[in-house]
Amino acid sequence: xxxxxxxxxxxLRVRDAHAVRPEHVYGLVSxxxxxxxDTETHHGPRKPYTISPLRPLADHPPGFVAVDIGLLxxxxxxxxxxxxxxxxxxxxxxxxxxxxxxxxDGRLARPECGAAWEMLAAAPDAPQRxxxxxxxxxxxxxxxxxxxxxxxxxxxxxxxxxWILWGPPVEDPAIxxxxxxxxxxxxxxxxxxxxxxxxxxxxxxxxxxxxxxxxGHRTTIGRWLAVLPxxxxxxxxxxxxxxxxxxxxxxxxxxxxxxxxxxxxxxxPGAGDPDRYGSPGSGPGRSRRGRRPDPGPDRDxxxx
Numbered sequence: 001x002x003x004x005x006x007x008x009x010x011x012l013r014v015r016d017a018h019a020v021r022p023e024h025v026y027g028l029v030s031x032x033x034x035x036x037x038d039t040e041t042h043h044g045p046r047k048p049y050t051i052s053p054l055r056p057l058a059d060h061p062p063g064f065v066a067v068d069i070g071l072l073x074x075x076x077x078x079x080x081x082x083x084x085x086x087x088x089x090x091x092x093x094x095x096x097x098x099x100x101x102x103x104x105d106g107r108l109a110r111p112e113c114g115a116a117w118e119m120l121a122a123a124p125d126a127p128q129r130x131x132x133x134x135x136x137x138x139x140x141x142x143x144x145x146x147x148x149x150x151x152x153x154x155x156x157x158x159x160x161x162x163w164i165l166w167g168p169p170v171e172d173p174a175i176x177x178x179x180x181x182x183x184x185x186x187x188x189x190x191x192x193x194x195x196x197x198x199x200x201x202x203x204x205x206x207x208x209x210x211x212x213x214x215x216g217h218r219t220t221i222g223r224w225l226a227v228l229p230x231x232x233x234x235x236x237x238x239x240x241x242x243x244x245x246x247x248x249x250x251x252x253x254x255x256x257x258x259x260x261x262x263x264x265x266x267x268x269p270g271a272g273d274p275d276r277y278g279s280p281g282s283g284p285g286r287s288r289r290g291r292r293p294d295p296g297p298d299r300d301x302x303x304x
Contacts, residue, residue, distance in 0.1 A: 005230035006114030013134035032083030123226035131247035137201035152180035179211035
């Protein structure tokens with residue numbers, strides 16, 4: 001049985017992926033999930049799943065792309081598998097015919113990583129310095145305003161909210177008490193189009209530092225960061241925005257942590273690798289990313 005939260009990849013064959021809009025992908029995938037959601041969740045701003053931009057695959061011929069889907073509720077796994085099976089018979093993304101085709105291992109929906117909420121709760125403490133790499137355009141909302149700079153409060157606040165909405169009850173400190181600051185960033189400003197309107201967003205990498213000397217705060221931050229591969233960050237995460245991953249001095253944390261079970265041992269070249277996300281609204285391609293700053297040593301140096 002696949003643990004949830006989990007992250008899945010679907011292989012799609014579509015005639016012209018550049019003609020596919022984020023709204024088309026959301027319209028297709030949301031039908032699989034939202035029919036069984038309660039009315040409040042269905043019409044609410046937060047949903048228990050995320051959808052990546054279409055991802056081109058270097059080891060496949062033109063016309064093949066992948067889409068990555070993060071799930072935060074157990075019930076959605078069966079609906080994803082049923083939806084992928086239905087799409088294997090054909091469907092449409094806007095005016096483009098699309099078909100879900102099997103990966104090399106024969107699966108239509110391939111799990112890339114997953115961990116039960118209890119395992120996420122036991123994630124390693126966050127290092128004193130850590131990075132968050134924005135793999136697709138990322139923004140936050142305040143009413144109708146876009147807030148493209150990922151401040152610690154916005155990033156950690158989003159992840160904290162995922163625990164409140166979908167995870168088991170936990171007691172969290174105030175985010176301000178954790179004393180997290182931005183110490184470096186390499187960001188590019190981008191303007192993807194969603195629902196016919198430009199959105200101000202950023203891609204690239206930020207480095208954060210935990211200034212609090214309270215070890216419990218780094219434990220909490222580690223738990224919040226553990227849900228990031230599945231929940232993304234920011235607004236419009238079902239329209240391809242907010243795909244991200246955690247980076248430490250030890251390398252990229254692509255799943256919830258070292259102790260969290262890989263649910264897929266087979267990953268073909270390019271499979272599950274989100275380095276090549278395109279900007280939502282512009283078709284697949286390289287996202288604009290900045291140079292990666294060195295996250296620095298993990299040792300706790302205390303506040304300066």
